[in-house]
Amino acid sequence: MTTIFDAPEEFATTALAGFSSIYARNVRLVKGGVVRSTKVPKGKVAVVVGGGSGHYPAFAGYVGPGMADAAVAGDVFASPSTAAVARVCRVADQGGGVLLGFGNYAGDVLNFGVAAERLRAEGIDVRIVPVTDDVASASAETPAKRRGIAGDLVVFKVAGAAAEAGLNLDEVERVTRLANDRTVSFGVAFGGCTLPGAKGPLFTVPKGEMALGLGIHGEPGIREEKMVSATEFAKLLVGKLLAERPADVRKVAPLLNGLGSTKYEELFVLWVAIEKELKAAGLEIVDPECGEFVTSLDMQGCSLTLMWLNDELETYWRAACDAPALRKGAIIATEPATDTLKDDEDAISFAAASETSRQSGACIARLIGEMAEALKQAEDELGRIDAFAGDGDHGQGMRRGSAAANDAAKAAVEAGAGAASVLAVAGDAWADRAGGTSGAIWGLLLRAWSNAFNDDAAPTDAAIVDGARRALDGVTRLGRARVGDKTLVDALVPFVETLERAFAAGKPLIEAWQAAAKAATEAAEATSSLTPKLGRARPLAEKSIGHPDAGAVSLALTARVAAGVLAQAAKA
Amino acid sequence: MTTIFDAPEEFATTALAGFSSIYARNVRLVKGGVVRSTKVPKGKVAVVVGGGSGHYPAFAGYVGPGMADAAVAGDVFASPSTAAVARVCRVADQGGGVLLGFGNYAGDVLNFGVAAERLRAEGIDVRIVPVTDDVASASAETPAKRRGIAGDLVVFKVAGAAAEAGLNLDEVERVTRLANDRTVSFGVAFGGCTLPGAKGPLFTVPKGEMALGLGIHGEPGIREEKMVSATEFAKLLVGKLLAERPADVRKVAPLLNGLGSTKYEELFVLWVAIEKELKAAGLEIVDPECGEFVTSLDMQGCSLTLMWLNDELETYWRAACDAPALRKGAIIATEPATDTLKDDEDAISFAAASETSRQSGACIARLIGEMAEALKQAEDELGRIDAFAGDGDHGQGMRRGSAAANDAAKAAVEAGAGAASVLAVAGDAWADRAGGTSGAIWGLLLRAWSNAFNDDAAPTDAAIVDGARRALDGVTRLGRARVGDKTLVDALVPFVETLERAFAAGKPLIEAWQAAAKAATEAAEATSSLTPKLGRARPLAEKSIGHPDAGAVSLALTARVAAGVLAQAAKA
Structure with a gap:
């Protein structure tokens, strides 16, 4: 449960202030969000992302060179206001227009959408891309009804890289929509999270069971099943996503995301089995990520995201970036080691003895x-x-x-x-x-x-x-x-x-x-x-x-x- | 609780394999641990760290340029064997000797100590530095009896930076000991963790209470108290550490560490209050870190670590590094923004109306x-x-x-x-x-x-x-x-x-x-x-x-x- 706070209603605001202090190198605080604390070239498309709080590193942790220019933060699990979105976009805009990314939730669609209209009326060109990666939330025939979960990180990474590469707003929008169209996720929860000040968890999952497809705010999933081994669990996750694999896809960017209390070692254990499944399906794995990218406070569970790569998406996925949530590229120049590791399991040879x-x-x-x-x-x-x-x-x-x-x-x-x-x-x-x-x-x-x-x-x-x-x-x-x-x-x-x-x-x-x-x-x-x-x-x-x-x-x-x-x- | 695994006894080994696959850019797997997958100059002092598993990113996540050369991983919450320590050191040694860092626990002291003797007998110069930052585990008069907790990250960061800077083994050992002597931590648990396959948690904390000084393997703490507000909690943590502040110290490197289920937003909220306390004590804060550096599976709780800086320690603390757990330094060159943020709270001016x-x-x-x-x-x-x-x-x-x-x-x-x-x-x-x-x-x-x-x-x-x-x-x-x-x-x-x-x-x-x-x-x-x-x-x-x-x-x-x-x- 969430234990550390002063007044629960100040939790999200104070957390954002603390984040901004720790990551002053990356961001500075504005009312309702953060913007980069580093110089951004005039005319560059601004990538602004956002949504409710409680999902750190989503969304403030996505801000930095090669990723987002700014993030808007609502209250815990609540959309930011239209005014907050508009305010942050005005600060982030460098004259190149704004790509506005958020998860496809009613409150966010409304507030980001209204803010976009308001900004357009002010003369700022704004495009919106709601992320819709959660295959459990609606059928493949109605992708626009799907919710956005950990695919947020993948889609915004591509958007940020495209903007950093100097693409104009039309092109950044096109690439971001392409990334979203080719990104799918499936999530599972093992236990609920507790909001600051709440007496009990937002939801519970029966002990020893897993809630398939349950949303990052506790939205209902598909069904509950008995918990299985890591190997079986990997088959389930990969199977759900491979069902939507486009015919021509040979390369994939995977993201294994922990929701809060399901920890790194568990994710690494799961990754070993997922990697095997992906390779068995003939897929080449590009820059896999495993960690916490879209959390839900202390929710127990995880999700697997796959982006079906083409050459363009691969370029932007591999590109350097430097945000609290994701850093790609070398800080210290190194070369891969070329030596073969010594095998000390060989028979020991002894010194000559009398x-x-x-x-x-x-x-x-x-x-x-x-x-x-x-x-x-x-x-x-x-x-x-x-x-x-x-x-x-x-x-x-x-x-x-x-x-x-x-x-x-x-x-x-x-x-x-x-x-x-x-x-x-x-x-x-x-x-x-x-x-x-x-x-x-x-x-x-x-x-x-x-x-x-x-x-x-x-x-x-x-x-x-x-x-x-x-x-x-x-x-x-x-x-x-x-x-x-x-x-x-x-x-x-x-x-x-x-x-x-x-x-x-x-x-x-x-x-x-x-x-x-x-x-x-x-x-x-x-x-x-x-x-x-x-x-x-x-x-x-x-x-x-x-x-x-x-x-x-x-x-x-x-x-x-x-x-x-x-x-x-x-x-x- | 720990939910994802195949056989519990293979948990630590499989997790390490998964980690090595995800971070192939940083590490390669050897039996019982990982070594850097990048070229290391001949003659450089090898910094080898390690301990039980279940504490990710400790210790495998500490491997990379500017930090450790290798990490040894035992079973969950158990020391690695003497053989594993010796084996990993043999691979990591580049002829410059080995600085062996670990937390001050009986099993680790024994196995790392015996391995050091074995390696010395083989002609490899090895120095051991057990980390002793936990002020709750023994009095200031008997620092050698103190356990190592999140101070591991701070001490090993300094050791890695000193080795990367080309210092010889005597000097790396001196600087590492200095860092350890000037690093203190205090931890608090709100709830227990569950080992893979275990039926219940390793320990429990009464609801609404906090266990002061409880160890990262559930070792007994000082006492249990009612949970307090973030502001009061910050005063408690900072107060415990300021009691050991050396007279001449004006600068401090803080590390606020989550144990697993106490999440980022909570830590950021706490950080706001901690920062205030440190500043009130007249301390300058250098490169603060806030996140998960030494976890205990899904344990609920956190710890605050302070390193009392002098010029030398500040240099090594600030130095660039590139490990999964900690990355310092720029990937993409940027300049700090110099503009003043627009204040859109000003009165709106309207277009001329008829x-x-x-x-x-x-x-x-x-x-x-x-x-x-x-x-x-x-x-x-x-x-x-x-x-x-x-x-x-x-x-x-x-x-x-x-x-x-x-x-x-x-x-x-x-x-x-x-x-x-x-x-x-x-x-x-x-x-x-x-x-x-x-x-x-x-x-x-x-x-x-x-x-x-x-x-x-x-x-x-x-x-x-x-x-x-x-x-x-x-x-x-x-x-x-x-x-x-x-x-x-x-x-x-x-x-x-x-x-x-x-x-x-x-x-x-x-x-x-x-x-x-x-x-x-x-x-x-x-x-x-x-x-x-x-x-x-x-x-x-x-x-x-x-x-x-x-x-x-x-x-x-x-x-x-x-x-x-x-x-x-x-x-x-």
């Missing part, structure tokens, strides 16, 4: 294989524990990540990688396949650990202990969790500290590791008595009290698995 | 005066009749319009205007002051009638009858109503036809007019038996059955008043 480092790499790969097997076994249990505090996907993520790390480590060993490289690629693969925060943390942990190794020699015991510290530093620096936050850090800190202390006290690595794994396990179990996890999901956090953290549990588990592998390796 | 035509003009003015008096008396009754089918304002409109016509006619008589001019200006004044469709119709009716007169002589009886036909033609041509539509036309048609028939049969004008007024009155009364008015307001139309049309009734009334005036004039 025999001892390669043997250590194979050992690391075995260790990761054991971890992957253990995490696969523990998947359900880890998921169950995670469900108390999170979305229960920790087990899946750990299984996916460790399996990917195992594959990558094995492939690296086969490719002759040394210890550092095997551990690094395992970490990268884990992060990339596991997803989520824990995947990134595990990738970081393994890669940071690998920085203590190299590919020239087998890692020393001291390097292994140093790696653990590096892993902890990386995880706490980039992961930002501290002990007590109920994360993997709660187990990792005692693991690393115990490992370092025991090793510094002269214990063999395997014993120090076993002690560290024990400390990690105890710490993981102790997380169940900690305060709930912080975060926005408060009900989930409360549920988690008394349950251990899944990340800490899985870290302890892998530490114990590694202890076993190290013990075996020490024996061998 | 004495007889001036006498007729005075008679017309008297006639309009009588009509105005009669319509003033009938105001309540006309309003009551109109309320059955419309909004009950017909009486008010007719009173306002006829009073304005009376004033204008009297003034014209005093200025020496002839018959045609007096009737014409009376019509114009009626249309401009009455408002609505009936005001425009009455303006048209009187002006069209005046076209049968001139200022050289008194109108003949034949000219008066001819004028009636012209009035009918104008009203039906531009008003588009037909007999039976329950409008003024239902009374005007029998009036004109009876007048013409009786006059053609040789009756004196006054008798013909009396017969015509009688026919109009009968026809107006007969509208009560007609079918309901067409239009979208079906319940109102149904209510109108059995009640006459107010427009037809008031036409008949004025016709009878005119008959009386004509009879008096004939006697005199």
Whole structure:
């Protein structure tokens, strides 16, 4: 709904003043509208457009070089007065006459029409072109009865380009009428908009349905249907318009327009499907536009517009323009890139490694294989524990990540990688396949650990202990969790500290590791008595009290698995 | 809510593909992001930005000359993976290193941070700048804990301009950090957004309230308050930010950002009040922006961002750029207009009129005066009749319009205007002051009638009858109503036809007019038996059955008043 306003009756006037202040480079305010704030050549045909407010960027946003010379703005969803139209036209006229464009609505037809007669009586040559693109509003046999919707942008763009090119009023009128005759739109609404100060929406659409052909002021459409997928929706929109495709048309200028609350990402998703349909129909797409061009306050919905191009219309559609709503042409001169994008999905090649480092790499790969097997076994249990505090996907993520790390480590060993490289690629693969925060943390942990190794020699015991510290530093620096936050850090800190202390006290690595794994396990179990996890999901956090953290549990588990592998390796 | 999608899990990827197709001039698609599709000089610092999807134009819309070189896109409201960040950076790097910009969220800090380490290990110099503009998310004493919201656009704009200007990586990093240190934002939500495929909104805000400081992913804000007027709202937003104004700052770059469903007109209304507050604080406003720069799907709300400018930041803020989200600089060379706008509120001067035509003009003015008096008396009754089918304002409109016509006619008589001019200006004044469709119709009716007169002589009886036909033609041509539509036309048609028939049969004008007024009155009364008015307001139309049309009734009334005036004039 419309939320921000002072007095509702001043909404349209104040909005226009704010727009004029922001876009002072393009426009200046006159009573009832805006005119260009830049010099316009004497004798140039003035393109003046307008209609009700609440449709921004229609119509004030259309003013600028290459588009309109001025725009008249009525109250919200109401035609501007005859006087306002006449006043703005008088200011905009440069002696070349005025092309007056507006949507084909009773109030606009009346006020723009009367203003045109008044101006003609004053000696200003004025031509009117009501835009009639909405195929849902009347049959193809009675095009003059059709309403104007987002086709406004397309038709006025062509009019503006023709006037900018220096055509006289007869020619600008001819080209504008041609653009209108060859422009069709079909719109759909999913939800109503709310006028400033109104208690409820102007109309509603049943939940999960779409109102086909509903007008931009809530005028009745054709019928309501169940909402469909983007692909089906694209077929519906394109199908409605292709039914009116002239026989000789091979090129089309499409405009996909959001009505307010249907957002860009949705329109881009829809565009992918529309583009496919248009190409399947053998149409070449010229300068497609996708965004908000004719809105209806916060109405939910969109429309597709197609202009059937011929050479003349294509020229004016492609021409440069510089209005708030539409800017075409280069600001900074560039050339298209000609290089082929690097494909980093290729097999990684490894630096030459020494025999001892390669043997250590194979050992690391075995260790990761054991971890992957253990995490696969523990998947359900880890998921169950995670469900108390999170979305229960920790087990899946750990299984996916460790399996990917195992594959990558094995492939690296086969490719002759040394210890550092095997551990690094395992970490990268884990992060990339596991997803989520824990995947990134595990990738970081393994890669940071690998920085203590190299590919020239087998890692020393001291390097292994140093790696653990590096892993902890990386995880706490980039992961930002501290002990007590109920994360993997709660187990990792005692693991690393115990490992370092025991090793510094002269214990063999395997014993120090076993002690560290024990400390990690105890710490993981102790997380169940900690305060709930912080975060926005408060009900989930409360549920988690008394349950251990899944990340800490899985870290302890892998530490114990590694202890076993190290013990075996020490024996061998 | 988000309505258009195929599979929800493919939403972000498909949206990015659609964006890349529409903006092929700017970008090309790589796995997980987009890079510029234009040539970039070797050695230039690459500005790579990114974060979760659902915030368009953040972040893909920031790519283009003068702004970012590439953008990484995660899933909806989720950080991109480490691998995606690293992959996009590798493609974007031109040997000058990478400035990596993202909002300060745990997932992004982790993935962009890990990717930076990975890239450094590969020999690419990477600097990271997490944006921390949201003053609501942490105190001024702990800026590093603040989240990044719409300040992203401002900080990345400066970074892009610095890189485009050829600064090296150290310098680009310094300038970007400076921009971030001097950029503050405060956001407010009025309603939640809905993720693709989700059953309900991510969060809700109580109706009529606003959630201060709520994050762009629904992170908790400071508190909820009753919604206030635009003026009060502007004070709140500006006040929150001015509290952090550095002592020496005199210039500011403001960005007023809509979150999705809070639309342009609302933002423009708010901008008027914000501009006033900023100026009152002694700040010079540089290149303000108002629109959608960091959205949250269809979230309702907005944020205000201020960058405290110094000379260096002002240079980069003003620099040309050409990205889908922001274009600065001229496409078509223009000069500011230097003329002063014509003020058409000045007194109208009339063509010289003959004495007889001036006498007729005075008679017309008297006639309009009588009509105005009669319509003033009938105001309540006309309003009551109109309320059955419309909004009950017909009486008010007719009173306002006829009073304005009376004033204008009297003034014209005093200025020496002839018959045609007096009737014409009376019509114009009626249309401009009455408002609505009936005001425009009455303006048209009187002006069209005046076209049968001139200022050289008194109108003949034949000219008066001819004028009636012209009035009918104008009203039906531009008003588009037909007999039976329950409008003024239902009374005007029998009036004109009876007048013409009786006059053609040789009756004196006054008798013909009396017969015509009688026919109009009968026809107006007969509208009560007609079918309901067409239009979208079906319940109102149904209510109108059995009640006459107010427009037809008031036409008949004025016709009878005119008959009386004509009879008096004939006697005199």
